[in-house]
Amino acid sequence: MGADKLCIKRRQFLTCGAAAISLLSIIGGRPTEAFGQALPTKPLDPAMPLAQALGYAHDATKVDTTKYPKRQGPEGAKQFCSNCALYTQGGIKLAGQEGEWGKCSLFTDGLVNAKGWCNSWVLKPA
Ligand code: SF4
Numbered sequence: 364m365g366a367d368k369l370c371i372k373r374r375q376f377l378t379c380g381a382a383a384i385s386l387l388s389i390i391g392g393r394p395t396e397a398f399g400q401a402l403p404t405k406p407l408d409p410a411m412p413l414a415q416a417l418g419y420a421h422d423a424t425k426v427d428t429t430k431y432p433k434r435q436g437p438e439g440a441k442q443f444c445s446n447c448a449l450y451t452q453g454g455i456k457l458a459g460q461e462g463e464w465g466k467c468s469l470f471t472d473g474l475v476n477a478k479g480w481c482n483s484w485v486l487k488p489a
Pocket residue numbers: 419443444445447448449450466467468469475479480481482483484485
């Protein structure tokens with residue numbers, strides 16, 4: 364591929380990227396909302412298959428640490444959704460529910476509790 368063709372492709376990429384950013388700013392929403400993925404407005408159902416498979420609990424202190432040894436010991440006891448790298452939009456209050464809720468990148472059907480936990484927990488970078 365010649366340098367001139369590479370330049371054109373690079374220019375097209377930058378133009379498309381800029382157009383996408385402009386469109387999002389016109390819409391005025393976050394990217395996930397712009398593409399029809401509004402934030403859930405209810406708690407995640409811990410009985411749903413993926414939540415169950417990952418041992419999700421709204422209250423991390425109730426996790427069966429025999430079944431999920433990752434949450435054992437003093438280090439495990441520090442693991443909560445609120446300090447997980449996949450917890451993206453915390454600080455949400457839900458009507459009729461106690462505590463703080465937020466979005467988890469793994470679940471689209473409900474919000475997770477800030478004090479919750481699942482076996483996919485990974486430390487949020489500082
Ligand atoms: S991946 Fe992280 S934020 Fe999502 S449910 Fe598991 S511990 Fe909570």
